[in-house]
Structures are given as structure tokens and as C-alpha cells.
Amino acid sequence: MTAPRPVDLALRARWILPMEPGCVLDDHALVVDEGRIVDLLPAADLSARFAPREHATFARHVLMPGLVNAHTHAAMTLLRGIADDVPLDAWLRDHIWPRESAFVTPEFVHDGATLAAVEMLRGGITCCSDMYFYPDAAAQAFDAAGLRAVIGLPVLDFPTPYASDADDYLRVGLAARDALKHLPRLTWMLAPHAPYTVGDAAFARIVTYARQLDLPIQTHLQETRAELDEALARTGETELARLDRLGATGPNFVAIHAVHLGAGDRERLATQRCSVVHCPASNMKLASGIAPVAGLVAQGIDVALGTDGAASNNRLDLFAEMRLAALLAKVATGDAAALPAAAVLHMATLGGARVLSLEASIGSLVPGKQADVVAVDLGEIDDAPVYDPISHLVHVASRERVSDVWVAGERVVRDRVPVRVDVPALAARTRLWQQKLR
């Protein structure tokens, strides 16, 4: 008999939900070493096999993979709730864009992204995909807070204080990537804002860069009915058809929103093996529409969940998005069996990892993957009785039930307190921004 293997960490819990397989394991332990998952085994077998240097027991909790927020504009937390109950056009034109052009600087992005990182980590999100100006400032904020992130390098055809034209956006974005490539929790995507703000010439260059650098492409796509109708009226084809023609679609193409799909678009997404990010709260709040998510999933299209920015949500809360996705799919299809809780949890974890090209390293609690783990307390009296922890994670638990969070085996939230960020200092900086932005 061999001696127990020394490892960094063992986490024992009432339930563990590894996602691969999708079942719930009772009283198991997750073993972590050097940031990666080493084993998942019955708690009774732990001490014979492993000698963990740190050991924690979560008697009322589910341990599960960290949630993946596949679309956000993190820095917009500073604009949380600044303009509700306004249609999308007026919301952008009268409230968001004027403040962005006046105030968005690297400091704004850094502070807003730090605020977002703290909110996301406390809510069990261990990886986000971001799209905003000054992505280098956001990248550094995420890395400092301990959050894993996919950094979208934004591209627009029109000038902003951040860059002057599509070539300039690409130039400064790729320079940011070169400068920060060494940070292990970050990966990178090209992020043309939307087909209606980026022309054919720029998309052609983006496609070339994507192939040469093996970078995925993410873009807002057909978020509103008006957007789809205008594209059809102007060009005779849907935006997706146009991007397909330009060579942008494929397994590395992520369509954000995809609320309004024209004739052939669903087949196009499926045959090109594109992914979709579903943002139910934002689509509802801005009255954009209901994405046909149950149908997309049935067609085998990978669907992830996203919060969008806090200005249109107003929180970065994947528990809320999970529940909304489940409820919305049921009422939209008229089928109470649509998008069961397990399917929604998949979208929020392994599905999200796949959409972000991170499936090999995160999204499930499988030996060899990064130890991105969340402990969710289901032992409050409001949870009782718990017949099915998967149902409770989607329909009963709020993000406040997340007690502890690990990224790459490092505990970044301990009993609801972010470990790496000075929260009172962050709150003070946020109050200064609020005074300016109001």
C-alpha cells in the first residue's frame, strides 16, 4: 500500500456537481494540486489516497464548476441603473453614449472592471468574456482580482477617444494582447462591435487576423427586430448571411444575442458550428425580444449565458440569468419541459466554456482541468426541502448563497469576502465616479 499523495487542497461537500457526468454526487471530495483538479472521489476514500495541505468541508453546500459569464461590458457597472425604462435607441443615444464619450478612460475601465470582477466573483462567476474600450485596463483589473477572463479586442469603424478607425482599433487591441499575453488567466478574442458598426473591409481584415492568430471572433448579432429589418432592407441579406459571405462564421464565431434570426440563419449557425450567447435579462429589459434558445439547443448549437453590461441588466448575476433563461424558454415555447434545469446549468458552465474556446481547461470538475470551483450553500431554511440540488441551483438559489470561490485552485472569495481586492477603497472610488457621472 502506497503512502497518501501530498496535494495542495481537498474540498469535501454535501453534494458535488461535476457537470461531467451531469449527476449529483453525495458526500464526495474534490482534490486539487498546483491549481488543477487531481481527483474527485467519495469522501470516505480521501484520507487513504491523499494528504491535503489544506482541507475544507462544506456540509450544506453544492460544489460546482465556476460559472461562465460569456458576455459582458464589465466597466459599465459604473453606469448601473443610471437609465432604466428607456427604449434601446434612446437609451444608447441620450444616456449611455454621451457619458461614455465624456468619461470613458483607462481609469474608468479599470475601476469599473474591478467593481465588476468583485461582483462576479462573489456571485460565483469565475470566468467572463468582456467587450469594451481599453481592454488592457480591464484585463489588468480582472487579473488583479483573480478572475479568469476572455478579453474582447473591440473594433468599430468610427472614432472614439480609444481609437480612430478599424485599423487603429486592431492595432491598439493587438498591442494590448502582446503586452499582457503572459498573464495565464487571460485569453483573447477579436470583438467587432456589430455588423452595423463594422463594414466589409474591416470584417475582412478581422477574418484575416483571426485566422493568422487563431483568435475567435465575437460580435453582437441581430439583437433587435429593427436591426434585422434594416439589414434586410439595405443589403437584401441578414447580418449573419453577410458575415458568412465574408468568411467570419465558423466554430470560432460567437454570435451575441441572436434574438432575431432570419430565414436560413438557424441552419447557418448550425452548419457553420457557430456559438450563441443568450442574454435574457438584457434582451427583456431593453425589450429586444426572446432568442429562440430551446430551438438552437435542439439543433445542437452551443449556447452560453451572458449578463451583458450592468447598465442594461442591472446586475452581473448568472444565477439570475439561469433562472430567466429557464423560465423564458418555457413560456416562449409554451412547453413547461423546455430547457430543464440541467440544460441551463450546462449553458452556465461547460457550455459557456465551450463557447469561449476554453472547454479543455474549465467548465467541469474533471481531473486535469483548472480548479475553478464554487461552493453554494443550500442549507438555509428558505431552501428546505431540497429534493433536487440541480433544481435549487436554477430556481431557488440567489447568488448570495455563494460562499467561497476558487480560480485555478486559489481561494479568491472566502465566506463572501473577496480576497484580493480592497473593497472599501473600491467603494470609495466608485462613489467618486458616481458624482461625476450623475
Added chain:
Amino acid sequence: MTAPRPVDLALRARWILPMEPGCVLDDHALVVDEGRIVDLLPAADLSARFAPREHATFARHVLMPGLVNAHTHAAMTLLRGIADDVPLDAWLRDHIWPRESAFVTPEFVHDGATLAAVEMLRGGITCCSDMYFYPDAAAQAFDAAGLRAVIGLPVLDFPTPYASDADDYLRVGLAARDALKHLPRLTWMLAPHAPYTVGDAAFARIVTYARQLDLPIQTHLQETRAELDEALARTGETELARLDRLGATGPNFVAIHAVHLGAGDRERLATQRCSVVHCPASNMKLASGIAPVAGLVAQGIDVALGTDGAASNNRLDLFAEMRLAALLAKVATGDAAALPAAAVLHMATLGGARVLSLEASIGSLVPGKQADVVAVDLGEIDDAPVYDPISHLVHVASRERVSDVWVAGERVVRDRVPVRVDVPALAARTRLWQQKLR
């Protein structure tokens, strides 16, 4: 100058939202004596005018009226999440009704209603309207927990262990009311289950009792498309038209759900001054449909919010219902301005009180009304920045932000802990029920 008036309690808060008026007051104090609100005034003026025996300050909180859950089946908390992702018919026939007929006793109702009362109070709900078997058991559970409640006396045409026919339901229900009439936090309604389970003869008697005893009537109405279609096919009229013909409609008539309204039904609700209870989570989860709430409100119909039972929700959480109501109205109408946050808060407080015929005593923080008050913490880092507390109460706050709750001036939740209920004992009883029901 007179000496300050001795009073029981003063609550000072960062913000107070009295609902009448609908604005947010900065740094005010609420003064309570003998269970009722005495004054609402700038905090700076408090000490000159009042000498409170107890004084509490909530520097990061909104104080607001307790939330009103205008429709639930409280005891069904014991069936929380026992069967998800199942269409309404099969859900009732295969999962709920068999368990109800096997297990529902006064003890089941008492324990389930106690569990519900604790969950609701901790989530800021100070008044619920309940409809279930053995209403006397629920009434005693609510009263013991300190929750205000409207007790629906259920009526069905078919026998259950609780009663044998419509006359028997009415007899035992009214006897329960007679026995418990002295409890000041309780009021009473007649609660025929639904038009399709209660025939004309029984409805005629219910209308007579309602008039003689001055009791409102609440009933499930046109929850599903199939229900409306069957009524039209069978009788040539909608259920609402039939109830109108039978004399049941009027200012004391509460239509629960009202998802599918036929020709003339909206006008019928408006001209008869009926009320509606909107249950967005339940209607979405069971794929029943989307009630035309923004339209009903625009017609001047009083609309309240309800959670429905925990078996179809799966939580009794009015913060969740507020957000769902706002988001759903926007996406259903295609109008981002539909049902603004203030309108939703009204539905959850003063609107709910009006629907339950309790407007004279609860629903707003106005001198003379009962001191049913909730403190909601908006000072967490996830809330920052707070531009508009009303927006945050609907779109950002989870029920976990409720710290303290008063009913009739009595603090029934103190720093998230229910004061009157032995929570460990309740948890143990819930585990016993879970073992039986599984």
C-alpha cells in the same frame, strides 16, 4: 415648546420610500407607536418632537412598506422543486395531486405554512394571501410566526379529505373563520378554486355568503389557453363572463393569474372594478403564458403580485416576482418603457394592499397605518453605485438584502433571523416531511 412625545420606536434610514408619495426621502425617520405609524419626518427633527423608547439606525438601507404576496399556497413549500420541467396537466395529475391526497393533513399545512411564513418574512413579505386546504392550520401558523395574512377559505365541488362538497367546504371554512376571527393580523376571503372546479350552484351560494358576510372572493381565472378554450367550447362564454353573469364580479372580486383574457374580458374586469393578481414566475415555469399586465394597469385595473405556491415557482420571493414582472412586461409589449420600476414596486406594496382590501391599514408608510416595514440593505459592493434606490429594489436587490422586518410595529425578523419561530426545529420537521413525500 412642548416636551418630546414618548413613542415606542423610531427607525432612521439612509432612504425611506413611503409609497405615498412615491418619492424617495433622504435621511428621514419613521416613528411608530402602539403598532401604528405616527410620523415620517427628517431625521434631524426627530429628537425635538419624539422620545422613542427604542431607536434603530439603518445607514445603508431603504425602509419601505412590507411586501404583499397576493397569492400563494403556503403549505406547498413542502413540495418545493419536487417536480420541475413538467407541463401543468401532468404536473398536477402525476406529481402534486397524488401527494396531496396522501399526505395533506392539518399538520402538513401547519408545518408547510410555518416554513412559508419564515421564508416570506425573511424576504420582506409582511402579508400574504393564502389559498389551501385546512386554512385554520395555516392561519394559526401565520399568526404564530407574526405574518399578516388573508386566509382564503377554499371551495371545490369534489370531495377531498378536508371536505366533501361545496356546502361542506363553506361550512368548515366559515367555522374556521368564526374560531379565529379574534386574531388581529388575519382577514378572510372566500376562495373558490377555479371556475372549472366549482359549478354554478356553488358559485351562487358563494356570492350570497360574500355579500352577507362582506367577504371578498378570490379565484384562479383563465390561467392557461386550454382552460379558456374549453370554457368557450363548453359554454360559449369565458369563465369571467360566466362569473359576471352569476354576480361574482365586482370590486371585491380578485382574479388570480388572468393570463388568457377573451373578447370583452378586459373591459369586464375594468368596468366591474375587479382586481388581478399577476404571478409571473409560476406562469412562466408552467408555460401558462404571459398576462397582459401593462395593458391592465393602463386600463386602471388594480394589479398585485403573487408567488403562487413553492411547488410551481420554486420560491416565495417577491423581489424575484418584481423583477420578472418588469422584465416580462417589457419584452411582451416590445416597449422598454413598459411597467417602470416604480409601477412594479406599487404592485408589490400599495397595489397589493388594495387588491386584498387592506389599503386602509397597510401598503404605505402613512401615519395611522399599521407599521409593516422592511429594511433593505443597498450598501453592499454589488449594489454600487446607487443612482436610484427604486431601480435597485426592482433590478439589483435580492431578497437576501432584507435585514429587518416589522409587522404591526413588532420586529419579527432581526438581522435576517426570524424572531418568533424555532428555525432548527422547523428544519427538522421539514426533513421528516421530505422523507415521507419523496
